Amino acid sequence: MMTTKKLTKTFASGSLAIGVLAGVGIVSTPVNAANFGCNENVSFTNLFSGDEIICNTKRYFNFRDFTSISNGATTPTLADIAATVTNPSPGEYFIDFQSALWSVGPGQSVDTDFKYDVEALSGWITSVDQELVAADARNGGKLVILDTVTSPSDPSMFITLNTTLDSSMTPPIVMPKDQKPVIPPQKILTNSKDIALVGGLGEAAISDFRQSVHQSVPEPGTILGLLAVGGLGLVSRFKKQK
Secondary structure, three states, X not given: OEEEEOOOOOOOXXXXXXXXXXXXXXXXXXXXXXXXXXXXXXXHHHHOOOOOEEEOOEEEEEEEEEEEEEEEOOOOOHHHOEEEEEEEEOOEEEEEEEOOOOEEXXXXXXXXXXXXXXXXXXXXXXXXXXXXEEEEEEOOOEEEEEEEEEEOOEEEEEEEEEEEEEOOOOOOEEEOEEEEEEEEEEOEEEEEXXXXXEOOOXXXXXXXXXXXXXXXXXXXXXXXXXXXXXXXHHHHHHHHHO
């Protein structure tokens, strides 16, 4: 059996920091207000109807081009897939995609495709990665998730991320994570996902996989902390002078 499972503790920074920094021009404000925020489980039905997720300084939007087909297995629809964005550490953002219907048995297959954009509202995206969080392939089953990353503003940008579990090979292929730098750093990236599961003589399933983006500047909480420390220092110095 080939499995990979990773539990990540997450937390959300306060929205006050975003508001303060936006007021001084550090964080840009998107035209469309966010419908959902950090740590919220959002159905694809909402996202593909135009809703967005804004988690601190990351904006996930323009979900589009959804297709899902199957052979012998239940076909996942928009209502069967959800996404959750978390910000576990400064500069690091996860979007997890979850569905109970990415599962095939002998002779079955499922293929799901979709696109979305991610924007750094401050700073620049410097690297991307993809990870299988809860996945399994055995007895000849195979699953492959390909992510093609491009930039709307830079036609030369082309990154491919590949995560694979293939038990039909000898030895089995186990590639649960792939990470690539973004050179040069970008403000907006387009992600094109292709999730393919083939049962073969066995079975394959994935209930959770993750896309991560990393940025180059301190998070709002970090910046405000530095400003607060600096402010205390100025107050202390002013009192001494008095």
